[in-house]
Amino acid sequence: MDTLATSLTSDAKASPHQDATDHGVAEEHNDVRMFGLATFLVADGMTFAGFFAAYLTFRAVNPLPSGSNYELELVLPTINTALLIISSLTFHRAGRALLTSRIHDCRLWLGVSAALGIAFLVGQMVEYFHLPFGLTENLFASTFYALTGFHGLHVTLGVICILVVLFQVGPNGKVSAIKPFGLEAAELYWHFVDGIWVVLYGLLYLL
Amino acid sequence: MTIASPQDLAVPQPPSGQLQPQGWLRYFSFSLDHKVIGLQYIVTSFLFYLIGGALAGVIRTELVSPMSDFVSRETYNEVLTLHGTIMIFLWIVPVVNGGFGNYLIPFYVGARDMAFPRLNAVAFWMIPPAGLLLIASHFITGSAQSGWTAYPPLSLTTPAMAQVVWIISVLLLGGSSIFGAINFIATVMKMRRPGLKLMQLPMYCWAMLGTSILAVLSTPVLAGTLLLLSFDIVAHTGFFNPTLGGNVVVYQHLFWFYSHPAVYIMVLPAFGLVSEILPVHARKPLFGYSTMVYSIMAIVFLGLIVWAHHMFTSGTPPWMRLFFTIATAFIAVPTGIKFFNWLATLWGGKIALNSAMLFACAFIVNFVFGGITGVALAQVPFDIHVHDTYFVVGHFHYIVYGGTVFVIFSAIYHWYPKFTGKMLDETLGKIHFALTFIGFNLCFAPQHWLGLNGMPRRVAEYDPMFTTLNQLSSVGALLMALSTLPFLINVIRSFSHGAVAGDNPWNALTPEWLTTSPPPVENWKGEAPLVAHPYGYGQLPSAGLPVDQATGQDVWTGS
Numbered sequence: 001m002d003t004l005a006t007s008l009t010s011d012a013k014a015s016p017h018q019d020a021t022d023h024g025v026a027e028e029h030n031d032v033r034m035f036g037l038a039t040f041l042v043a044d045g046m047t048f049a050g051f052f053a054a055y056l057t058f059r060a061v062n063p064l065p066s067g068s069n070y071e072l073e074l075v076l077p078t079i080n081t082a083l084l085i086i087s088s089l090t091f092h093r094a095g096r097a098l099l100t101s102r103i104h105d106c107r108l109w110l111g112v113s114a115a116l117g118i119a120f121l122v123g124q125m126v127e128y129f130h131l132p133f134g135l136t137e138n139l140f141a142s143t144f145y146a147l148t149g150f151h152g153l154h155v156t157l158g159v160i161c162i163l164v165v166l167f168q169v170g171p172n173g174k175v176s177a178i179k180p181f182g183l184e185a186a187e188l189y190w191h192f193v194d195g196i197w198v199v200l201y202g203l204l205y206l207l
Numbered sequence: 208m209t210i211a212s213p214q215d216l217a218v219p220q221p222p223s224g225q226l227q228p229q230g231w232l233r234y235f236s237f238s239l240d241h242k243v244i245g246l247q248y249i250v251t252s253f254l255f256y257l258i259g260g261a262l263a264g265v266i267r268t269e270l271v272s273p274m275s276d277f278v279s280r281e282t283y284n285e286v287l288t289l290h291g292t293i294m295i296f297l298w299i300v301p302v303v304n305g306g307f308g309n310y311l312i313p314f315y316v317g318a319r320d321m322a323f324p325r326l327n328a329v330a331f332w333m334i335p336p337a338g339l340l341l342i343a344s345h346f347i348t349g350s351a352q353s354g355w356t357a358y359p360p361l362s363l364t365t366p367a368m369a370q371v372v373w374i375i376s377v378l379l380l381g382g383s384s385i386f387g388a389i390n391f392i393a394t395v396m397k398m399r400r401p402g403l404k405l406m407q408l409p410m411y412c413w414a415m416l417g418t419s420i421l422a423v424l425s426t427p428v429l430a431g432t433l434l435l436l437s438f439d440i441v442a443h444t445g446f447f448n449p450t451l452g453g454n455v456v457v458y459q460h461l462f463w464f465y466s467h468p469a470v471y472i473m474v475l476p477a478f479g480l481v482s483e484i485l486p487v488h489a490r491k492p493l494f495g496y497s498t499m500v501y502s503i504m505a506i507v508f509l510g511l512i513v514w515a516h517h518m519f520t521s522g523t524p525p526w527m528r529l530f531f532t533i534a535t536a537f538i539a540v541p542t543g544i545k546f547f548n549w550l551a552t553l554w555g556g557k558i559a560l561n562s563a564m565l566f567a568c569a570f571i572v573n574f575v576f577g578g579i580t581g582v583a584l585a586q587v588p589f590d591i592h593v594h595d596t597y598f599v600v601g602h603f604h605y606i607v608y609g610g611t612v613f614v615i616f617s618a619i620y621h622w623y624p625k626f627t628g629k630m631l632d633e634t635l636g637k638i639h640f641a642l643t644f645i646g647f648n649l650c651f652a653p654q655h656w657l658g659l660n661g662m663p664r665r666v667a668e669y670d671p672m673f674t675t676l677n678q679l680s681s682v683g684a685l686l687m688a689l690s691t692l693p694f695l696i697n698v699i700r701s702f703s704h705g706a707v708a709g710d711n712p713w714n715a716l717t718p719e720w721l722t723t724s725p726p727p728v729e730n731w732k733g734e735a736p737l738v739a740h741p742y743g744y745g746q747l748p749s750a751g752l753p754v755d756q757a758t759g760q761d762v763w764t765g766s
Contacts (some may be wrong), residue, residue, distance in 0.1 A: 061457075
């Protein structure tokens with residue numbers, strides 16, 4: 001966008017009010033967008049905070065009837081947690097690679113991150129199918145599926161974002177060392193989704 | 208991102224501004240201009256206000272007599288649900304946030320547009336479909352019957368389809384509100400003209416910043432809650448269903464975690480607007496600028512921790528009652544600071560009693576009354592007595608109608624010259640004001656007495672001992688309905704026949720007046736002005752001039 005912006009500058013000087021179609025978009029700088037995304041993630045985090053609060057209140061106030069089925073197994077979710085944490089690290093490597101213009105490395109690390117994300121989703125599917133309770137079994141079951149499902153939706157969206165960025169990265173692509181917004185935004189979002197998972201894992205599985 | 212490629216620039220082209228519809232057509236387009244979007248919000252939500260008002264008319268007509276004879280009980284439930292939902296989510300929240308916010312904030316920060324114009328347009332265009340969905344549901348499935356709060360188990364037992372449509376509609380409107388809030392925060396924090404300090408911003412910017420923080424923090428919680436509620440309805444989970452082991456009080460906590468801040472989302476922008484209007488028409492600087500800022504931020508913080516005062520009768524434990532009573536009493540302090548600052552702004556001012564000022568002053572009166580009943584309601588013993596009675600209805604309407612809607616009208620009289628370049632007619636404006644003020648107080652003041660004597664809210668029938676006061680209240684509602692007519696005639700007729708306003712009919716100092724009326728596409732022909740003293744009345748030579756503000760004949764002579 002920087003090269004385009006410079007070529008537009010002379011035009012803009014000649015008639016500053018011509019760019020009504022791209023009205024104001026030229027002022028949408030990257031740091032403003034990252035700020036906007038961060039604000040959105042605060043909002044998104046509040047949705048999870050509401051769910052967590054509901055879950056903890058249910059736990060404290062509404063004990064399940066005795067004999068209820070709410071046992072979770074720990075191995076698969078723990079592996080899943082590790083996968084997500086590793087994927088945050090690989091995504092970080094991708095970002096570093098982009099800033100130093102190592103496009104090939106960047107694509108590689110993005111691919112690894114996406115693969116880890118997909119592995120996480122597959123793992124969660126496997127867990128869902130092997131759990132002894134369904135959505136409406138009891139209050140814990142409903143809360144469990146709602147929370148992990150809502151988070152899984154976020155992971156799915158994150159994987160799609162990574163794949164889109166993967167195809168956009170290139171020396172002259174939409175995402176490159178001089179305009180890294182797409183990758184940085186996806187990375188911030190991915191770290192956010194991972195962070196939420198760590199809290200969720202602690203609350204649902206360990207607590 | 209559709210920036211023209213360099214080759215395109217080489218070819219002679221018509222001014223690219225024409226690619227977006229110009230003239231009146233742009234108000235029906237996906238325009239990215241914050242001024243167009245602002246007016247889209249204002250006009251759209253005003254149309255919904257008319258619908259919500261008609262529904263209020265149905266309610267008040269039904270309540271003329273103790274028996275439910277005008278509409279059936281189910282219809283009455285639908286009408287009161289739609290009335291509440293439309294008025295809150297489609298009228299007040301969009302108009303004071305999206306409407307005036309989008310129009311004014313870029314001017315106030317010295318920007319040519321909002322931080323994210325495209326997101327801005329998306330946020331607006333979520334509103335008409337959501338509103339139409341909500342209203343159309345009435346004709347397709349019958350509309351929701353559980354009130355604007357949608358408390359389970361009521362919302363689980365009333366017709367399911369209608370409730371689901373209601374949830375979808377509110378989710379869309381909530382999304383729109385969040386997107387708008389992100390835009391306002393980014394614009395105020397990141398788009399300020401170089402050299403413009405935070406503490407030099409007009410007060411409305413602070414109000415919108417505070418409001419947007421509340422919207423970002425609390426609206427998502429409502430969204431999550433409604434998702435869970437829709438699971439309960441559609442998938443028969445038991446989050447809020449006691450028969451399946453769920454907990455209805457959790458819904459109430461989550462709901463009020465949004466819906467108490469929502470009161471501030473509705474009233475804080477009104478505080479900001481009135482802080483803009485009073486200094487101009489009193490020709491005095493806004494009293495206590497920094498205390499205003501701090502009290503807004505205090506309201507934001509306290510507004511997030513008072514929600515359970517809506518739930519004193521929901522089996523709330525004593526410690527919680529104590530905490531929320533104290534927190535709620537505390538919130539009266541920053542609100543009181545703002546109230547006295549407005550009075551001090553008026554004190555000794557050269558007050559022009561035009562329509563804008565009349566509505567703004569009436570706001571102060573109404574809001575104080577509603578605020579005092581609010582503090583009373585925060586006291587547990589009193590609240591238990593009047594909970595779910597018409598006292599609460601009266602209190603709420605004093606805040607939201609007497610507070611916010613009066614400010615909306617005041618703001619329309621104040622900024623209409625900027626929107627259109629034409630003045631509104633003062634005679635019609637004063638008729639509008641008189642009818643609204645008398646009608647409003649006649650409608651809602653008796654409801655306090657009704658509530659104190661035990662008339663429950665949300666019920667189509669009542670004890671015959673309440674008949675006279677209910678009829679009085681309905682007469683007030685009729686006056687309010689009639690008051691819309693001079694207003695509508697005024698805004699439509701003045702658009703073509705109004706006196707020419709000029710750029711700055713009020714000799715105001717805030718930046719939106721330092722450009723043409725209506726302003727050009729990118730707000731200023733030249734560079735954005737740096738307004739370091741938006742309330743410098745009495746400090747600049749122009750402010751001492753005699754000003755006939757009602758006709759706007761004076762010419763701007765300021766620097």
